[in-house]
Every structure is written in C-alpha cells, then in structure tokens.
Amino acid sequence: MATVRTSIHGYWSSRFAFVLAASGSAIGLGNIWKFPYMAGENGGGAFVLLYLVCVALFGAPVMMAEILLGRRGRSSPMNTMRVLAAEEKCSSSWDLLGLMGVLAGFLILSYYSVIAGWALDYVVEIGSGSFVNVTRDEAGEVFTNLISSPRRLLFWHTLFMVLTMVVVARGVSKGLETAVRLLMPALLFLVLVMIAYAMVKGDFYAGLKFLFTPDFSKLSPGVVLKAMGQAFFSLSLGMGAIMMYGSYLPRDASIATTSFQVAIVDTVVAVLAGLAIFPIVFANGLEAGQGPGLIFNTLPLAFGQMMGGVFFGAIFFVLLVFAAWTSAISLIEPAVAWLIEKFSISRLWSSLICGGIAWVIGLGTVFSFNNWKRIELFNDTFLAGKSFFDLLEYTTSNIMLPLGGVLICIFAAWFMREPSRRDELQIAHEGAYRVWRFLARYITPLGVILIFLHAIGILEKLHIT
Numbered sequence: 001m002a003t004v005r006t007s008i009h010g011y012w013s014s015r016f017a018f019v020l021a022a023s024g025s026a027i028g029l030g031n032i033w034k035f036p037y038m039a040g041e042n043g044g045g046a047f048v049l050l051y052l053v054c055v056a057l058f059g060a061p062v063m064m065a066e067i068l069l070g071r072r073g074r075s076s077p078m079n080t081m082r083v084l085a086a087e088e089k090c091s092s093s094w095d096l097l098g099l100m101g102v103l104a105g106f107l108i109l110s111y112y113s114v115i116a117g118w119a120l121d122y123v124v125e126i127g128s129g130s131f132v133n134v135t136r137d138e139a140g141e142v143f144t145n146l147i148s149s150p151r152r153l154l155f156w157h158t159l160f161m162v163l164t165m166v167v168v169a170r171g172v173s174k175g176l177e178t179a180v181r182l183l184m185p186a187l188l189f190l191v192l193v194m195i196a197y198a199m200v201k202g203d204f205y206a207g208l209k210f211l212f213t214p215d216f217s218k219l220s221p222g223v224v225l226k227a228m229g230q231a232f233f234s235l236s237l238g239m240g241a242i243m244m245y246g247s248y249l250p251r252d253a254s255i256a257t258t259s260f261q262v263a264i265v266d267t268v269v270a271v272l273a274g275l276a277i278f279p280i281v282f283a284n285g286l287e288a289g290q291g292p293g294l295i296f297n298t299l300p301l302a303f304g305q306m307m308g309g310v311f312f313g314a315i316f317f318v319l320l321v322f323a324a325w326t327s328a329i330s331l332i333e334p335a336v337a338w339l340i341e342k343f344s345i346s347r348l349w350s351s352l353i354c355g356g357i358a359w360v361i362g363l364g365t366v367f368s369f370n371n372w373k374r375i376e377l378f379n380d381t382f383l384a385g386k387s388f389f390d391l392l393e394y395t396t397s398n399i400m401l402p403l404g405g406v407l408i409c410i411f412a413a414w415f416m417r418e419p420s421r422r423d424e425l426q427i428a429h430e431g432a433y434r435v436w437r438f439l440a441r442y443i444t445p446l447g448v449i450l451i452f453l454h455a456i457g458i459l460e461k462l463h464i465t
C-alpha cells in the first residue's frame with residue numbers, strides 16, 4: 001500500500017541530509033544551555049539518569065512515530081494529521097494535534113530567540129576582551145547588566161529572529177546542510193576543548209560526581225516531570241518539528257536507524273556540555289542551581305583565563321548561535337509550511353508573518369528578566385514568583401511537548417492500520433518492529449501519563465505510591 005503523496009516544499013537530498021537537519025534541530029540551546037542548568041537545579045545525577053531513561057523509553061519511539069507520520073503525510077503537521085486521519089478513517093479532530101504543535105512552536109521560539117540573543121551578545125562581549133582575567137563577581141555583573149537592559153535584549157532578540165526568518169524564507173534545505181555538516185562538529189570540538197580545560201583547571205572530580213552519582217533523595221514528582229520535559233525538548237519532539245522534517249525524507253531511508261543516530265548524538269552533546277561546565281562551577285564556588293544564567297556565568301570565567309580565550313570564547317558563542325539557529329528554524333517551519341499550504345501565500349510572506357508573531361510573544365520574555373520579573377497577577381496561586389518566561393518554559397516543555405508526543409505515538413501505534421505502519425517503517429527485523437510497537441503503544445503513553453499524574457499529586461492522594 002505505498003502512498004504516492006509528494007511534498008510541495010521539496011525533499012532532502014539524501015538520508016544523510018535528513019540526519020544532519022534533524023540533528024541540527026535537536027542540538028541547540030537545549031543541550032548546551034538548558035540541560036546543564038536543569039541538571040544543576042534538580043540535583044545532578046538523579047536528574048541525569050532519569051533524563052537518559054526518558055530519552056530511551058520515550059524519545060526514540062516518539063521520534064520514530066513522528067518521522068513515520070510525517071513521511072506518510074508529506075505536508076505540515078496540521079495537514080498531515082488531517083490527511084492521515086481521513087485515510088485511516090479516524091476522527092477529523094486529530095488535526096488539533098497539529099494545531100497544538102504550531103502553538104507550542106510559536107511559544108518556544110519566542111523565548112528561544114531571546115536566549116539565543118544572550119549568546120549573540122556574548123560573542124561581542126567575549127570578543128572584545130571583557131572577561132580577560134575577571135573574577136567570578138565581575139563576570140556575574142556582565143551578565144546581570146545584560147539581562148537588566150530590555151533594550152539590549154530586544155536588539156539581539158530582533159536580530160536572531162530576522163536571521164531565522166531569512167533561512168526559513170529561503171527554504172529549509174538550502175544552507176542548512178552545510179551549516180550543520182561543518183559547524184556542529186566544530187561546536188563539538190570546542191566543547192571537548194572546554195572539557196580538557198575543565199580537567200586541568202576545574203574541579204573535574206566534583207563535576208563528575210555531581211553529574212553521575214544519583215542522589216535519589218533529591219528526586220520529587222516535579223523533578224521527574226522536568227527530566228521528561230527536557231528529553232522531549234532536547235530531541236525536538238512533540239510539536240511536529242521532526243514530523244515536518246520527516247515529510248521531506250526520501251522513501252528509501254530507514255526511520256529506525258535515523259532516529260537512533262539523532263537521539264544518540266543529541267544526548268552525547270548534552271552530557272559533554274555538562275562535563276565542561278560543572279567542573280568550572282565547583283572550582284569557582286559558583287551556584288550549580290542558579291538557573292538559566294548558568295553557562296553565561298560559568299564559561300566566560302574559563303575563557304577569561306585560558307590561553308587564546310578571547311578567540312576561542314568568541315568562536316564558541318558564534319557556534320552556539322549557529323546551533324540555536326538550526327533549531328529555531330525547525331520550531332517555526334511547521335507553521336510556515338501550513339500557512340503556505342492553506343493560503344497559497346509565498347514562503348517569504350509566511351516566514352515574515354510567523355516570525356513576527358513569535359517576535360511579539362518574545363517581548364514577554366525580554367521583560368521577564370527586568371521590568372516584569374514576576375507576574376503579580378498570580379501572587380496567590382502556586383504560580384507565585386514565576387515570570388512570563390518561567391511559565392512559558394514550564395508549560396511548553398513539561399506539558400505541551402509530552403502531551404503532543406503521546407498523542408503522536410497513540411495515533412501511529414493504535415489508530416493507524418497495521419499495514420500502513422509496516423509499509424512506512426519498513427523495519428526488516430520483525431523483533432525490532434515489535435519492540436517499537438510495544439514501546440509506542442504501552443510504555444510511552446502510560447509512562448508519560450503516570451508522570452503527569454504523579455506530578456499533579458493524584459497518585460499520592462490515591463495512596464498508590
């Protein structure tokens with residue numbers, strides 16, 4: 001039952017090009033910025049262990065399901081879900097799943113762009129020598145000055161959003177392949193340089209111990225939820241980004257192999273980033289749980305002392321911006337492709353509109369670090385003390401992405417008919433196919449739902465745990 005649908009947006013030139021693009025989407029701020037600060041805030045080793053378990057149990061099956069649906073539907077997630085639901089004789093409400101993905105993409109990109117803006121600012125800051133031989137407190141001041149200035153944040157946020165729109169407007173495959181092929185290995189190399197530095201000058205043992213000795217007393221239902229959210233976020237799952245990229249995948253490529261490659265590369269980069277950062281944190285008496293500023297307060301200290309640090313530091317942040325760029329593109333591509341399909345407008349217009357929307361929402365994050373640190377409205381609720389950025393970050397990663405991921409799995413593993421599924425996945429090995437189907441049918445949905453229930457405390461109330 002081979003489908004003959006084609007993509008109106010084009011195709012990747014090869015399976016390798018897809019692996020590059022999907023890795024470009026997966027590797028980004030999530031690995032270098034978010035993973036270390038989440039691990040730092042949530043107790044280190046136990047969080048890392050849970051994260052790895054979530055990548056294996058949920059990440060890999062959901063990624064396969066996303067690519068499977070995308071390649072069969074060959075259009076934006078919203079239309080893919082509509083077409084596939086009709087083909088499999090399911091309710092037309094499945095396209096709401098695409099809609100939730102588009103929404104999540106806008107919300108995530110809105111703050112992603114502000115943080116990528118911090119990295120842009122640091123290229124200039126480090127490149128101009130601001131951190132040469134600074135003390136811990138002086139380095140901290142540079143960061144505080146940056147986030148307290150709405151104007152500076154706005155400038156960099158705007159620049160990053162424009163850069164993203166330029167690439168999306170030209171079509172995702174152009175330029176992306178080269179960027180990922182050359183720049184990702186370069187980023188990895190610099191992370192290794194940082195690890196070498198951390199081994200010599202940092203407290204490497206303390207870093208290792210923090211990341212790899214699980215202290216289960218630090219676990220709480222909230223931490224488990226965050227580890228799961230981080231797995232979805234880091235692998236770009238649950239909102240249709242990988243589904244969109246899958247729709248450009250040639251038919252002869254193996255979905256399973258591809259998914260594993262992307263998941264492994266992404267995880268390795270995150271763990272290496274942790275290894276580069278925590279030894280410096282402990283050697284300088286910095287706070288591991290300080291939150292989103294962690295890498296911006298840590299890495300410049302190392303670059304400030306290192307030989308050639310001005311050069312390496314500037315390059316490091318340039319590469320981080322590139323990594324963020326190739327991720328940002330995938331956050332907005334589903335929305336852009338959908339507008340094109342729906343209203344037959346040009347790619348340029350569609351990119352401008354979508355980028356504009358995300359830019360406006362991003363203003364909320366720009367002010368989250370200065371004028372509106374806390375949303376006063378929620379003072380009496382459990383949201384007290386949270387900023388707009390905190391709320392966005394929390395709801396998108398910990399609720400929207402896992403929910404989207406589970407629904408994608410449920411559609412692929414339950415609602416799609418067996419022949420369609422097998423035809424698209426083309427797994428030669430029967431056992432491997434069954435393992436995937438079992439994970440996607442039972443383990444991922446039940447696991448995610450249990451973690452949700454646990455986090456909202458229902459399981460405790462029922463005395464189940």
Ligand code: TRP
Binds near residue numbers: 029
């Ligand atoms: N995975 C990217 C990172 O780690 C961010 C990202 C890109 C993303 N596309 C996504 C997150 C889709 C969730 C969904 O930085």
